[in-house]
Amino acid sequence: MISRRDFLQVSMAASALYGVSGVGNWARLAAQQSLTPDQLLEFETFGNISLIHVTDIHAQLKPIYFREPEINLGIGDAREQMPHVTGAAFRKAYGIEDGSPSAYALTYNDFSALAKTYGRVGGLDRVSTVINAIRADRPDALLLDGGDTWHGSYTCYQTAGQDMVNVMNALKPDAMTFHWEFTLGSDRVNEIVESLPFAALGQNIFDAEWDEPAELFQPYKFFDRGGAKVAVIGQAFPYMPIANPGWMFPEYSFGIRDENMQAMVDEVRDAGADVVVVLSHNGFDVDKKMAGQVQGIDVILSGHTHDALPEPVLVGKTHIISSGSNGKFVSRVDLDVRDGQMMGLKHKLIPIFSDVIAPDPAITALINDQRAPYEAALSEVIGKTDSLLYRRGNFNGTWDDLICDALINEREADIAMSPGVRWGPSILPGQDITREDIWNVTSMSYPNAYRTEMTGEFIHLILEDVGDNLFNPDPYYQQGGDMVRVGGLGYRIDVTKPQGQRISEMTLLKTGEAIDPSKTYVVAGWASVNEGTEGPPIWDVVENHIRNLGTVTVQENTSVDVVGA
Amino acid sequence: MELSRRETLALGLGAAFLTIMPLRVNAAAEDAIAAFTGGADVADGGVTLTAPEIAENGNTVPIEVSAPGAAAILIVAAGNPEPGVATFNFGALAAEQAASTRIRLAGTQDVIAVAKMADGSFAKASATVKVTIGGCGG
Numbered sequence: 001m002i003s004r005r006d007f008l009q010v011s012m013a014a015s016a017l018y019g020v021s022g023v024g025n026w027a028r029l030a031a032q033q034s035l036t037p038d039q040l041l042e043f044e045t046f047g048n049i050s051l052i053h054v055t056d057i058h059a060q061l062k063p064i065y066f067r068e069p070e071i072n073l074g075i076g077d078a079r080e081q082m083p084h085v086t087g088a089a090f091r092k093a094y095g096i097e098d099g100s101p102s103a104y105a106l107t108y109n110d111f112s113a114l115a116k117t118y119g120r121v122g123g124l125d126r127v128s129t130v131i132n133a134i135r136a137d138r139p140d141a142l143l144l145d146g147g148d149t150w151h152g153s154y155t156c157y158q159t160a161g162q163d164m165v166n167v168m169n170a171l172k173p174d175a176m177t178f179h180w181e182f183t184l185g186s187d188r189v190n191e192i193v194e195s196l197p198f199a200a201l202g203q204n205i206f207d208a209e210w211d212e213p214a215e216l217f218q219p220y221k222f223f224d225r226g227g228a229k230v231a232v233i234g235q236a237f238p239y240m241p242i243a244n245p246g247w248m249f250p251e252y253s254f255g256i257r258d259e260n261m262q263a264m265v266d267e268v269r270d271a272g273a274d275v276v277v278v279l280s281h282n283g284f285d286v287d288k289k290m291a292g293q294v295q296g297i298d299v300i301l302s303g304h305t306h307d308a309l310p311e312p313v314l315v316g317k318t319h320i321i322s323s324g325s326n327g328k329f330v331s332r333v334d335l336d337v338r339d340g341q342m343m344g345l346k347h348k349l350i351p352i353f354s355d356v357i358a359p360d361p362a363i364t365a366l367i368n369d370q371r372a373p374y375e376a377a378l379s380e381v382i383g384k385t386d387s388l389l390y391r392r393g394n395f396n397g398t399w400d401d402l403i404c405d406a407l408i409n410e411r412e413a414d415i416a417m418s419p420g421v422r423w424g425p426s427i428l429p430g431q432d433i434t435r436e437d438i439w440n441v442t443s444m445s446y447p448n449a450y451r452t453e454m455t456g457e458f459i460h461l462i463l464e465d466v467g468d469n470l471f472n473p474d475p476y477y478q479q480g481g482d483m484v485r486v487g488g489l490g491y492r493i494d495v496t497k498p499q500g501q502r503i504s505e506m507t508l509l510k511t512g513e514a515i516d517p518s519k520t521y522v523v524a525g526w527a528s529v530n531e532g533t534e535g536p537p538i539w540d541v542v543e544n545h546i547r548n549l550g551t552v553t554v555q556e557n558t559s560v561d562v563v564g565a
Numbered sequence: 566m567e568l569s570r571r572e573t574l575a576l577g578l579g580a581a582f583l584t585i586m587p588l589r590v591n592a593a594a595e596d597a598i599a600a601f602t603g604g605a606d607v608a609d610g611g612v613t614l615t616a617p618e619i620a621e622n623g624n625t626v627p628i629e630v631s632a633p634g635a636a637a638i639l640i641v642a643a644g645n646p647e648p649g650v651a652t653f654n655f656g657a658l659a660a661e662q663a664a665s666t667r668i669r670l671a672g673t674q675d676v677i678a679v680a681k682m683a684d685g686s687f688a689k690a691s692a693t694v695k696v697t698i699g700g701c702g703g
Contacts, residue, residue: 208621238619476618477619
């Protein structure tokens, strides 16, 4: 965390935003009555340059609920360091009152109750209002999109990303970088990128055959702002062909490529850049390590791991800003750049309370246009839930438990596996579950729900492999997702151990017997990265299951025993 | 829609033969290095080895090595059954002592580059390249 004595001016977002609240009881907090758009947007314009950061929107055009994680373990040097702090410890670190708007926006506790008080978050028409307000202060503010924008909803799937492209173009970004976009397939990505009215950046997007920078994506772009030369360097998700199906974009290669990042920083400095901003989809811990390896980056706008942090994290002279996901937050970063260097930085993480911030009517109309052809399918009620449905967290969320149950029941399997992705809004107890809600947590271009046989040994191998992608102490070996979610299977994980020794006590829940390495089990799962995976799309599997249940109740899941946290 | 047990089975996370656990340095790798150095001490530094942290495809992993002033560079994949990958020899007129190639890795392991300097001393660099089944992006 940044030192209070630091010469740089950093606004203490949590307290500066709402004033110091003397109210401890959330029920007595005047909630929406006391929370005004002016408070959310209040910001004393600073320096000569403004950056606006949005990232990991995952195609959420409309306001949603989104519960932040309860379990987000940091390993090695990252242990108990931001963003690996949750709940009460997180509130304490930033001086956030229990039950306050910030507590609702940034932590998981009392989520269902606070959600009823403070309402939904996000919505790109509200995001537009915030962007317009910042541009009213600073007309030439740079709007930078960290990617994972053209993925994650029913309409995004049906239009192959066009709904998001249309709405984002109306917000007029200046640059963007990428991750899930590539799962549209390289032909579609190329088609969209060729027509983008802003810069498509990624210094680590290479041609796979020649191992040279890909022609379609520029490593960086210069912007003249406030009398200074701003260089924005793009960093796409490094592990796309590994975490997602590489066969969908075989022409492209990625990787962290921090030597090339250093070369790009040196190149833009030599060309006269006064300030260097990296628009990154590395994930927070990778960005933290990269900030220590690469010299000369002033600001990293960090995406991928969906962390929402009310203050920058400082590594050397590099400020790392992390702006959440699903349209829930916008970061404003004002910079004072003079004489070829950054003299100061002021930052605010703005939560998009959708009942407080008025929608921009032009964008509301545009969003409704995108949805109109699909409105009947989107709004069909499939069932109802008695439980809070959420996903974020290192291990199973209730949405994942429901999906795993659906796989076991509908596909007659012993064990289910569901990918440890971090996107997907939450549903409150008592809410209807619509088709749109199901697609919000399942939509992707490789949705087939496979059914196959695996030995106990191979299941162990998978858990160890995914566990190492999450808990390897070196961030450069992490892929930034969460642990694969399992149904029908219990296990113990010691997160401090090396690969091969983390997973033990694997148990088949339906019999209570230990998993036999040499025995074969029927496993159902989805989101396989292998080409030619067969089976019905996961959203049909989940829809059938919920329709059969009528009302969903998810029991507490105690089948994963975490050691060493 | 009806989902039945008879529905086509599909290979899930596939490639059951893939080696995922980190492979240890095998004796053949140590022998290959000893044969190259004649058992002399090998210092760290002076060699730059560039390799991906996680391989996009373990069958063709791009690597790059450079060691200014080297007469020869040995590349060893320490966990492969046949660890020797290549030896690059540089003549006196070589403009730079650098080379790049693609190698096949049987699983997660260290790739080691040992350079023989013009003065007969040795230096090395190594990089761990992870081979993973992947599949869970944020």
